[in-house]
Amino acid sequence: MLRDITLGQYYRTESVIHSLDPRVKIVATFSFIISLFLVKNFIGYIIAGLFLVFCIRLSKVPPKFIFRGMKTIFFILIITMLFNLFLTPGIPLVTFWKFQITKEGLKLAIMMGIRLVFLITGSSIMTLTTTPNNLTDGLEDLLKPLKKLRVPVHEISMMMSIALRFIPILMEETDKIMKAQMARGADFESGSLMTRAKSLIPLLVPLFVSAFRRANDLAMAMEARCYRGGEGRTKMKPLVYKRRDAIAYLVIVLYLAAIVVLGRIFFT
Amino acid sequence: MSIIFDHVNYIYDEDTAMAHAALIDVNLKIPDGKFIGLIGHTGSGKSTLIQHMNGLIKPSGGTVYFNNEDINAPTYNKKNLRARVGLVFQYPEHQLFETDCFKDVCFGPKNLGLPQKDVELRAYEALKQVGLEDDFFYQSPFDLSGGQKRRVAIAGVLAMKPEVMILDEPTAGLDPKGREDILNLISDLHKKTGITIILVSHSMEDVADYVERIIVMNKGRVAFDAEPKEVFRHVTELEEMGLAAPQVTYCMKELWEAGFDVDTDATTLEEAKNEILKALGRC
Numbered sequence: 001m002l003r004d005i006t007l008g009q010y011y012r013t014e015s016v017i018h019s020l021d022p023r024v025k026i027v028a029t030f031s032f033i034i035s036l037f038l039v040k041n042f043i044g045y046i047i048a049g050l051f052l053v054f055c056i057r058l059s060k061v062p063p064k065f066i067f068r069g070m071k072t073i074f075f076i077l078i079i080t081m082l083f084n085l086f087l088t089p090g091i092p093l094v095t096f097w098k099f100q101i102t103k104e105g106l107k108l109a110i111m112m113g114i115r116l117v118f119l120i121t122g123s124s125i126m127t128l129t130t131t132p133n134n135l136t137d138g139l140e141d142l143l144k145p146l147k148k149l150r151v152p153v154h155e156i157s158m159m160m161s162i163a164l165r166f167i168p169i170l171m172e173e174t175d176k177i178m179k180a181q182m183a184r185g186a187d188f189e190s191g192s193l194m195t196r197a198k199s200l201i202p203l204l205v206p207l208f209v210s211a212f213r214r215a216n217d218l219a220m221a222m223e224a225r226c227y228r229g230g231e232g233r234t235k236m237k238p239l240v241y242k243r244r245d246a247i248a249y250l251v252i253v254l255y256l257a258a259i260v261v262l263g264r265i266f267f268t
Numbered sequence: 269m270s271i272i273f274d275h276v277n278y279i280y281d282e283d284t285a286m287a288h289a290a291l292i293d294v295n296l297k298i299p300d301g302k303f304i305g306l307i308g309h310t311g312s313g314k315s316t317l318i319q320h321m322n323g324l325i326k327p328s329g330g331t332v333y334f335n336n337e338d339i340n341a342p343t344y345n346k347k348n349l350r351a352r353v354g355l356v357f358q359y360p361e362h363q364l365f366e367t368d369c370f371k372d373v374c375f376g377p378k379n380l381g382l383p384q385k386d387v388e389l390r391a392y393e394a395l396k397q398v399g400l401e402d403d404f405f406y407q408s409p410f411d412l413s414g415g416q417k418r419r420v421a422i423a424g425v426l427a428m429k430p431e432v433m434i435l436d437e438p439t440a441g442l443d444p445k446g447r448e449d450i451l452n453l454i455s456d457l458h459k460k461t462g463i464t465i466i467l468v469s470h471s472m473e474d475v476a477d478y479v480e481r482i483i484v485m486n487k488g489r490v491a492f493d494a495e496p497k498e499v500f501r502h503v504t505e506l507e508e509m510g511l512a513a514p515q516v517t518y519c520m521k522e523l524w525e526a527g528f529d530v531d532t533d534a535t536t537l538e539e540a541k542n543e544i545l546k547a548l549g550r551c
Contacts (some may be wrong), residue, residue: 049542173362174549180363184424185347185379205365209410242365264318 009069009168011128017059018129022138029126035259036115036122044116044263051255052121057131066124072115072125074217077116084109132164141239154230162218170211177206269434271298271321271353276330278316278488290316292488298466300431303458305475305496306468308485309510314468315358317485318434321466322353347438351380354430358437360421364409369420370395372409376428395420399453415446419453426457432464433457439474451478472500476514476535483544484511497533516540523547 017025032048039045056063090104127135140157147153178188181202188199278291280353290313298304301359308314321331323339323346332339339349357363366372373391382390397406398419402528404412409420418438419517424431439447455478458465469475475482475496482499484492486509492499499506500513503521528547534540 030538176357176359177362179319180357181375182324183322183350183357184363185350186375186430187347187379202363202365206362210361 009128011065013060015058015060015129016244017125019057019244020128020129020248021239021241022130022134023142024245024248024252025126025130025238026135026138028248031124031194031252031256032122033119035256036118039259041263044259045111045118047255047258048118048263049114052118055125056121059125061125061128066121066128069124070120073116073120077113080116081109081113083095084112120183132161135164136161137235137239149153152230154233158230164215166211170207170212173210174203174207177203196258270300270333270335272296272398272470273317273320273334274331274333276320276327276332278313278320278325279328280316280325282328289488291320294488295482296331296490296493298432298464300464301462302481303455303465303479304467305476305479305482305513306466306485307472307482309470312485312509313488314485315436316488318355318436318468321432321434322355324355327545328427334405343407347379351376351428351458353432353434354425354428355434356422356425356436356438358440360409360414360417363421363424364417366516367408368406369400369409369412369423370405372420373423373427376424380428390427390429391423394423397426398423413446413450415442418442418450430463432466434466434467434468438467438468439469439471447474454478455466470511472512472514476500476516477537496535500535501533 032051035044036048039048056066084100085108086099087106088102088105088108092100092102094101094107130138136157139160140153143151143153143157177195178186182188186199186202188196188203190196191199273294274294275296276291277289279287279289280394281287294313294317306314306318309391316325320327321334323332323344326340334349334353337344339346364372370388370391373394374387377387377390400416400419400423404416409417412420422435422438433528438450438454442450442453451474452465454465457463467475467479482492482494482496482505483490484499490500491505491509499516503513505515514535516539517532517535520530520534520543523530523544524532528544530543530547531539535542
């Protein structure tokens, strides 16, 4: 059941996308997300969708694996779509009792749904093809200019990499604790909301105890190796741009251009 | 009354690039009242195997029967099954959560829907059975030593009065004294209550003295399933699996090779002593 959460997980395989520089992937993901908010018509979504399919194919991650992560946000998706569907003013299409569905609402709901699905898919491609370490390395490098403004960039990225690293560990731990309590007859799946919330106590207490213990151990281990922040710290594998990264940047620029230009042409 | 595995297969992460088989065509019959050792190297599939026994994992193929009923049938009552097939996981930290030991042990029987009085009676009995001193009953389980935590964890499952009790590496991380204490405790439980016990371990030394039958797992398959003496005859195969026979077996083998007339099947220290004395003509 917990294995269904693919958010922040890394899918190990060899592909062009996997071997790209993490900075490229971060920039690409951000560009993609921004492009989704620029798009105002269906042509734009088709281009974005094609780009997404292209990336998924290149990444060699089975689509099944990507969409398994979608299950967890299904509810948010449905609620967002329903709100847009019923609460947008405009030309009414269907009216019953106090609710009415408008033409604008229908259009907005569909667009919002597509946008959310694309958003999640786009960012999961990044996390699925980049190891947490690489991801934070890339982020640290991209945020470097902020150092001049006294933003603790290294510390932030270190915290992020630790947090990301611990997601799978804690998930596995949760799975084990759940099983240990289920072996004692615990039931996490039935009952009213209140009993269900209560049934989480036997799961959360051991989980928190273990998380604190792990945090403590990690702090000790870091201290034992004289960790003292980012000052004067060098990298074992510094990030270097290669030819394929330049090509990838070019592809991103082309994609953004296509979205903007085609959007304009069909909009006017 | 027994647990039967009929051509059971299990594949982790099916349909992904990480897919790998944890169990391959496992056929087993575990009759009532036995004391069984389940041995295998890390990653041999022993933990996966035991989680099939109380329905925590559903097999990818094949069937698991408990008392002649398919435990994965949609109508089968899994909660009832888990009360009858108790499973104690390796780390007590994964299950202890209450403010004191007594309350923690109450958790299992409470989940069975018993009246409060019965719950407390069972918890008290179970804690007595595992030999926890009364002083610790109302202490936080997090303040206990490793061995005591393990006792509380075992009591937590014992309080559900299972017919089969599975213990996953109950001696991991304990010092030699604590190890012996826990193993003696389990052995006593078996003798007194007559329940089936499955002891999971990667150490032959641990199980050799106690169990009646050993199941050896290797790379997801059952490699051996026989009496300890029979299993220990295959020293070379065991070593290839990253396991070893008990030291006594090696010792007896070397004595035999050196020309002493001893029985190399001796697996426990006691048997070995008698054999050596016999060979020396002292008794």
